[in-house]
Amino acid sequence: MRTRFGVGISIVAVTLAATFFAVQLRTSLAQDAAAPAHATTLSESATRGKAVFQEKCALCHNAETADKKIGPGLKGFYERGTFTGDGSKVTDESVKKFIEAGKGMMPPFKDTLEPAKVDDVVAYVKTL
Numbered sequence: 560m561r562t563r564f565g566v567g568i569s570i571v572a573v574t575l576a577a578t579f580f581a582v583q584l585r586t587s588l589a590q591d592a593a594a595p596a597h598a599t600t601l602s603e604s605a606t607r608g609k610a611v612f613q614e615k616c617a618l619c620h621n622a623e624t625a626d627k628k629i630g631p632g633l634k635g636f637y638e639r640g641t642f643t644g645d646g647s648k649v650t651d652e653s654v655k656k657f658i659e660a661g662k663g664m665m666p667p668f669k670d671t672l673e674p675a676k677v678d679d680v681v682a683y684v685k686t687l
């Protein structure tokens with residue numbers, strides 16, 4: 560009797576655990592589906608750029624919001640289409656030049672980032 564009762568409890572426990580994990584899995588799949596496409600499909604260049612960003616840029620720039628840190632938050636920067644400072648147009652070329660030259664509180668990266676890394680970080684900023 561004791562053993563059967565024990566087995567019964569285990570079956571209930573396993574069923575509960577299985578249900579719990581099934582719900583968790585469905586929730587996480589649903590979250591993936593709801594996430595913006597770029598979150599899961601960063602190009603190789605943008606993936607490398609993200610690492611550069613975290614190392615060199617994140618101390619001054621938010622990637623997740625447009626809120627100012629030291630510099631402007633870069634979420635939606637390309638969608639906005641213009642630089643905060645002078646309203647000039649956002650293009651891969653103008654962003655690259657800006658990063659290389661720096662401005663005000665933003666240091667120039669011309670001598671500390673290879674051109675290919677600047678391209679990578681631009682590719683990443685474009686996805687924000």
Ligand code: HEC
Nearest residue numbers: 615616619629630631642643644658662663664665666680
């Ligand atoms: C020490 C802080 C600092 C670091 C580090 C820094 N930035 Fe900046 N960044 C700024 C500031 C301040 C501005 C605003 C400059 C201005 O317009 O006067 C800015 C502006 C920008 C802009 C233009 C945003 C806009 O809305 O006009 C971009 C793009 C940008 N930074 C990208 C980067 C990238 C990419 C890196 C890393 C390679 C980086 N920044 C590193 C401080 C920083």
